[in-house]
Amino acid sequence: xxxxxxxxxxxxxxxSGKTASEAEASPTSQLRALFDGPHLSPGQRRIAQYLIxxxxxxxxxxxxDLAERVGVSQPSVTRFAGAVGFSGYPALREKLQSIxxxxxxxxxxxxxSSNELQAAVDAEIDNLENLRRDFGNPxxxxxxxxxxxxxxxxxxxxxxxxxxxxEYVAYAARRIHPDVRLVTRGGSVAYDALLQSREAxxxxxxxxxxxxxxxxxxxxxxxARSAGLKVALVTDLALxxxxxxxxxxxxxxxxxxxxxxxxxxxxxxAAALLQAMTDADPERTQARLEEYEQISDQHQFFLRD
Numbered sequence: 001x002x003x004x005x006x007x008x009x010x011x012x013x014x015x016s017g018k019t020a021s022e023a024e025a026s027p028t029s030q031l032r033a034l035f036d037g038p039h040l041s042p043g044q045r046r047i048a049q050y051l052i053x054x055x056x057x058x059x060x061x062x063x064x065d066l067a068e069r070v071g072v073s074q075p076s077v078t079r080f081a082g083a084v085g086f087s088g089y090p091a092l093r094e095k096l097q098s099i100x101x102x103x104x105x106x107x108x109x110x111x112x113s114s115n116e117l118q119a120a121v122d123a124e125i126d127n128l129e130n131l132r133r134d135f136g137n138p139x140x141x142x143x144x145x146x147x148x149x150x151x152x153x154x155x156x157x158x159x160x161x162x163x164x165x166x167e168y169v170a171y172a173a174r175r176i177h178p179d180v181r182l183v184t185r186g187g188s189v190a191y192d193a194l195l196q197s198r199e200a201x202x203x204x205x206x207x208x209x210x211x212x213x214x215x216x217x218x219x220x221x222x223x224a225r226s227a228g229l230k231v232a233l234v235t236d237l238a239l240x241x242x243x244x245x246x247x248x249x250x251x252x253x254x255x256x257x258x259x260x261x262x263x264x265x266x267x268x269x270a271a272a273l274l275q276a277m278t279d280a281d282p283e284r285t286q287a288r289l290e291e292y293e294q295i296s297d298q299h300q301f302f303l304r305d
Contacts, residue, residue: 145276
């Protein structure tokens with residue numbers, strides 16, 4: 001009889017394609033796609049980030065009001081509109097309004113009578129709802145999972161507060177992948193690990209960058225790219241240099257209502273990538289899980305529930 005983990009691996013395979021009800025990406029993902037391509041100046045990044053964080057209100061602001069909210073000049077807003085592919089701010093605002101109205105059509109929020117802890121949970125539910133909509137088309141997750149599965153060794157990178165997510169993924173990935181290398185220290189230690197991974201035949205790094213984004217993470221991602229490794233990055237919704245330096249970005253919202261951020265959506269994103277890795281090589285997955293079950297039984301790793 002297969003273990004619960006083996007049964008889940010067999011039953012939870014990700015299927016490609018999207019249903020009609022889930023075809024539209026979340027507003028934040030639509031904006032990210034809109035702003036991702038062009039090279040934006042620091043001032044333009046501030047405009048983009050403000051629009052991402054305040055889309056339902058910002059989409060209906062005049063150019064004067066938007067410039068004032070962000071703290072830039074009106075010509076800066078006009079140049080931003082041109083940089084992201086629009087003839088001017090009116091054309092950009094029309095696109096923003098269609099995205100905002102789509103978000104509002106999802107339902108008006110109920111009257112807020114919750115306390116701070118409930119509000120934090122509500123914010124995480126919103127992050128998960130956005131992620132659920134993004135998973136309406138899981139093709140990129142499937143493709144990256146295949147590449148991560150093929151990379152031997154596979155390096156998992158997470159520095160400072162992002163280390164916990166990296167440790168979770170590395171622990172799980174070792175059950176299904178023959179050579180997983182975890183990097184949770186920056187500086188020359190990270191450089192050595194990344195260069196050794198490439199020399200050993202590795203092709204991909206899965207990196208995590210949660211706010212506040214560490215300078216060490218940016219440096220490590222750039223070192224990985226310069227060494228010939230490709231980088232898949234799980235991060236929050238911020239546009240910034242770390243995301244720009246990665247090959248593939250999975251942007252998911254983090255909970256920021258409490259003193260320290262919470263990571264419900266990034267955790268699910270990480271689990272989805274692990275699932276895609278198991279799907280990429282089911283025979284290897286099955287063999288490794290069976291071997292691990294035998295070892296864990298022999299050495300009594302776990303309590304019998």
